[in-house]
Amino acid sequence: MDKTTVRMQQIALQTLANGEVDVILGWKKGDEWYDSYPVVINDINETAELIWDAFCVNNLSKYLITELKKNLRIGVFLKGCDSLAFNQLVIDNRIDSERVVIFGLPCPGMIDPQKVKHAGLNKGLLKVERTGDKIVFITKEGVKEYIGRSFDYDKCLNCRCPNPVVSKYMLSDAVTRTDEEQYFPDVTEIEKMPLEARYDYWTKQFSKCIKCYACRNICPLCSCETCVFDNIAAGVSSKADADCEQQFFHIIRAYHVAGRCVDCGECSRVCPVGIPLEKLNRKIIKDINQLYGDYTADTDIAKSPPLGTYKVDDFDPFDGSKQGGKK
Amino acid sequence: MSLKLEEKAISSKQQFEPLIVAFCCNWCSYAGADLAGTSRLNYPANIKIIKVPCSCRVSPNFVLRAFQRGADGVIIAGCHPGDCHYSTGNYFTRRRFTLFANLLEYVGIEREKFKIEWISAAEGNKFATVMNEMLDSINKLGPSRKLRDGRWIRQQ
Ligand code: SF4
Ligand code: SF4
Numbered sequence: 001m002d003k004t005t006v007r008m009q010q011i012a013l014q015t016l017a018n019g020e021v022d023v024i025l026g027w028k029k030g031d032e033w034y035d036s037y038p039v040v041i042n043d044i045n046e047t048a049e050l051i052w053d054a055f056c057v058n059n060l061s062k063y064l065i066t067e068l069k070k071n072l073r074i075g076v077f078l079k080g081c082d083s084l085a086f087n088q089l090v091i092d093n094r095i096d097s098e099r100v101v102i103f104g105l106p107c108p109g110m111i112d113p114q115k116v117k118h119a120g121l122n123k124g125l126l127k128v129e130r131t132g133d134k135i136v137f138i139t140k141e142g143v144k145e146y147i148g149r150s151f152d153y154d155k156c157l158n159c160r161c162p163n164p165v166v167s168k169y170m171l172s173d174a175v176t177r178t179d180e181e182q183y184f185p186d187v188t189e190i191e192k193m194p195l196e197a198r199y200d201y202w203t204k205q206f207s208k209c210i211k212c213y214a215c216r217n218i219c220p221l222c223s224c225e226t227c228v229f230d231n232i233a234a235g236v237s238s239k240a241d242a243d244c245e246q247q248f249f250h251i252i253r254a255y256h257v258a259g260r261c262v263d264c265g266e267c268s269r270v271c272p273v274g275i276p277l278e279k280l281n282r283k284i285i286k287d288i289n290q291l292y293g294d295y296t297a298d299t300d301i302a303k304s305p306p307l308g309t310y311k312v313d314d315f316d317p318f319d320g321s322k323q324g325g326k327k
Numbered sequence: 328m329s330l331k332l333e334e335k336a337i338s339s340k341q342q343f344e345p346l347i348v349a350f351c352c353n354w355c356s357y358a359g360a361d362l363a364g365t366s367r368l369n370y371p372a373n374i375k376i377i378k379v380p381c382s383c384r385v386s387p388n389f390v391l392r393a394f395q396r397g398a399d400g401v402i403i404a405g406c407h408p409g410d411c412h413y414s415t416g417n418y419f420t421r422r423r424f425t426l427f428a429n430l431l432e433y434v435g436i437e438r439e440k441f442k443i444e445w446i447s448a449a450e451g452n453k454f455a456t457v458m459n460e461m462l463d464s465i466n467k468l469g470p471s472r473k474l475r476d477g478r479w480i481r482q483q
Contacts, residue, residue, distance in 0.1 A: 199435025
C-alpha cells in the first residue's frame with residue numbers, strides 16, 4: 001500500500017482512539033479506479049478504508065461548515081489548495097479553526113480521468129498509482145508506466161500551492177515544483193480581444209450553461225446559507241435559457257467570491273459543459289493584485305480581505321481630477 | 328419584414344430614447360440632484376433616480392437587474408471619498424465597483440454604460456453635467472441588447 005495511505009490510516013486511528021478528534025473527514029475508494037469519494041467517519045474500524053491516491057481531488061474543507069455544527073472536534077485531510085480554502089473560511093468566519101485538526105497532504109497533482117479515457121488507457125483499468133510524477137496503470141493485461149504530468153488536471157498544472165499552508169501533522173515530504181508557472185496568460189489574452197469579440201466569446205460560453213449550479217456547490221467559499229439563485233422570488237433565475245440570466249449568474253457568481261476565491265479551480269473542473277470559469281475568477285484576482293497589493297486569498301489569515309477593507313488613497317478610476325482620498 | 332414594421336423599426340431607431348438609472352446616495356448626490364432642480368439646471372428626463380442610503384448600498388445585482396429590465400446605462404452617484412455620511416461607505420463602493428466595472432468590460436460591456444460619479448450636495452452643476460454627458464455617450468452607442476432580457480418590453 002502507498003506510504004502516505006498507511007500514514008493516513010495510522011493517524012486517523014490514533015487521533016480517533018485518543019479522543020483528539022470526534023470524527024475524521026477523508027476519502028474512501030469507490031468501485032471504479034477514478035472514484036475516491038469524501039467520507040465522514042467516527043468508527044475506528046473504518047479508518048482502514050481511508051485512502052490517498054491521485055483521485056482525492058475533492059476539497060474537504062467545505063464539509064467543515066456543516067460538520068462543525070454537529071461535532072466538537074474534527075480531523076481533516078487537506079491538500080495544498082484545500083488548505084488555502086480552509087484559511088479563507090477561517091477569514092470569512094465560517095469555521096472555528098480551534099476545533100479542527102489538520103493532516104497535511106503535499107500533493108503531486110491529481111489525475112483527470114477524462115485525460116486517461118482520451119488516451120484510451122481506461123480499458124480494463126483496475127487501478128492507478130502515483131508516486132511523484134511516476135504514474136502506474138494497472139490493468140487486467142498488465143502494468144503500464146508513465147512519467148510526467150500529461151494526465152494531470154489542467155488546474156493542477158497551474159498549481160501555485162502544492163503544499164498545505166497550515167497543518168498539525170504533515171503526512172509526507174513537501175512537493176517541490178520547479179516549473180515556472182504562467183499565472184495570468186489566459187486573462188491577458190481575453191483582455192486584448194476587441195470589446196465585441198469579448199462579448200461574443202463570453203455570451204457563447206455562458207450560453208452553454210445548464211444551470212446545474214455544480215460550480216457554486218463545489219466552491220469552498222460559495223457558502224451562503226441561502227443563495228439568490230435559489231430564490232425564485234428574486235426573479236433572476238428562471239428555467240428559461242435567456243442570455244441575460246446566464247450573464248447575470250456568471251457575473252455575480254464570479255464577483256461574489258471576489259477577494260475570497262483561492263483559485264483552486266474546482267468550479268471549472270466540475271462544470272459539465274466546460275465553461276472556463278477560472279478565466280473570470282482570475283481576472284478579478286489579477287485586478288486585485290494589481291490595485292490592492294498581492295492578495296491571492298491566502299496564506300496569511302491576519303490579512304484583511306481586499307473587499308472588506310479600503311485605503312484612503314486607493315486608486316480611483318471614477319475621478320480624473322484626483323486619485324482618491326480627501327484633498 | 329413587412330413595410331409597416333420596417334418603418335416602425337426605422338422610426339424607433341431614430342427616436343432612441345435611452346433609459347438611464349441613477350442610484351443616488353441620500354446625503355450627497357440626491358441632494359445634488361435637488362440642487363440641480365432648484366437651480367433650474369437642465370438635466371435629461373431619461374434619468375430615473377433611485378435613492379439609496381449610501382452608494383455602498385448598491386449591490387452589483389441591482390446594476391445587472393437594471394440592465395436586464397431596460398436600462399441603457401447605469402450610474403451610481405455618491406459623496407466624494409472622504410465625505411461619506413457614514414464615514415467610510417464610499418471607500419468600499421470604490422473598491423467593489425472598480426473591480427465590477429473591470430469585470431463588466433472584460434465580458435464585453437462598454438465602459439460608457441456603467442459609471443460611478445462622486446457628486447456632493449453642493450454640486451448641482453456637476454450633477455447636470457454628468458447626466459447630460461452620460462446621456463450623450465449612451466446616445467452615441469445607440470440601442471443595444473447587451474444584458475437586456477429579450478422578453479422584456481418597455482412600458483410606454
Ligand atoms: S470560485 Fe472556483 S476557483 Fe475560486 S475558490 Fe471557488 S471553486 Fe475554487
Ligand atoms: S457548473 Fe457549469 S453548467 Fe453548471 S451552473 Fe456552473 S457554469 Fe453552469
